[in-house]
Amino acid sequence: MDTPMEVVKRAYQAFGRNDIEAVLECIAPTVDWRVVGPASLPFPTQCNTRQEVGQFFKAVAADGEITVFEPREFIDANEHIVVLGFVRVILSKTGKPFESEWVHVCTVKDGLLTRWIEFFDTAARLTA
Template sequence: MIINERVKGLAEQNERVVKQHFAFFGQGNLPDALELFAEDVDFQSPVTKNPPEEISWAKPRYSKKDVALFFKELSEKIQVKKMEAMFFTCQNDRVIVEGRNGGVVKATGRGYEHDWVMVFTLQDEKICRARHYYDTADIVAAFRD
């Protein structure tokens, strides 16, 4: 029973960290959102082996500094209009989040919206692995005139 309580407590703690990450991001507070990542994080958004050229930010990142560059490159090309984290599922060191976001491609003024799933792995209250799964087709279409 004590082990179950400990596992439940770990899952709840990890969920709080991920929810805080989304809260910081939603407030436009990127520095504090980045502080919740481990120094040597394994980060992929979107997870794809063949990224479309329009989505130049789609490459693996392996440090907190790389993740900051991801957000910089993304924000140079996309204006995020909404980011909704709707459902959280937590077990041990993993937090799975289902959500939806939408934005506008700055070069074309065209909008997009899509559903996504993110899987976070945490260690010592830091995000050490992040995977962001979404269909890139809607964003690619918004890049085209």
């Protein structure tokens, strides 16, 4: 069985090549998937199933074109992995760029992601 770090890195590599099906294969059927921020974000801020996470990715893609997605550091704490990174998006609604550093907190159990929590500059996103 893959280590938690290997599972997380595989999911991020799949996202980086826009292979959402491969990302979803890394996620448990029941999951705690959250974006810490207001409900006014144009994508779900809480998902509880792999299928809901699939809808989350569709909404994120509709929100804008991700031009830079950089997981920069992976911090290993056994079943918990913290990922630090950066994103730049051209927003669909306004055509304006938005960028932010982000933090993702992941938990892997039995070879699958069971928790993913994202923190980023939601205020800057909502005003872009």
